[in-house]
Amino acid sequence: DAGITQSPRHKVTETGTPVTLRCHQTENHRYMYWYRQDPGHGLRLIHYSYGVKDTDKGEVSDGYSVSRSKTEDFLLTLESATSSQTSVYFCAISDPGTGARANYGYTFGSGTRLTVV
């Protein structure tokens, strides 16, 4: 299995505080993604990265920022946490590959359960 770890696994924080979640991969995959998952909403894309220092916004990027200074690490920061950001956050990686049968499967981390009180 691809090596991808998220930290912390669980976090409780207070409204208004900054929070950083970390995603670390050992697969040298080019693409990394942050999703949030809430009941009734499925997985929603927050931000993604297609290389070191190359990032782009997703569907629900307001209130979040990201950084990728190394291939293996993708950080998600909540600048000032709000209760609406209570969620489970998943990181994913992919490497589309080449050729007619390029693999378009993502590998997900185990998730971070964040509670903002």
Added chain:
Amino acid sequence: GQSLEQPSEVTAVEGAIVQMNCTYQTSGFYGLSWYQQHDGGAPTFLSYNALDGLEETGRFSSFLSRSDSYGYLLLQELQMKDSASYFCAVFNQAGTALIFGKGTTLSVSS
């Protein structure tokens, strides 16, 4: 933008066959993917269809009709362990990130 529709719940009994549908609207199309997620776990990749037709992997099959903007996931010989949520997904307009549907929760009973 991209949007996907999936039924929210499906129930079935062990040994049966179940089909979970997905319809989509996209600006640009790069294929339809399916993921499985057990309660409390991470999503895992099941299949990817870039072309029309049926792709089979063991008890799982995935179908795509690009002209109908429609696909489905077919599970045969259902087992209790198949109880999970199933998500279909398409790429965003740039083809750089997956957009997921809200998922179908499958409950398998004995």
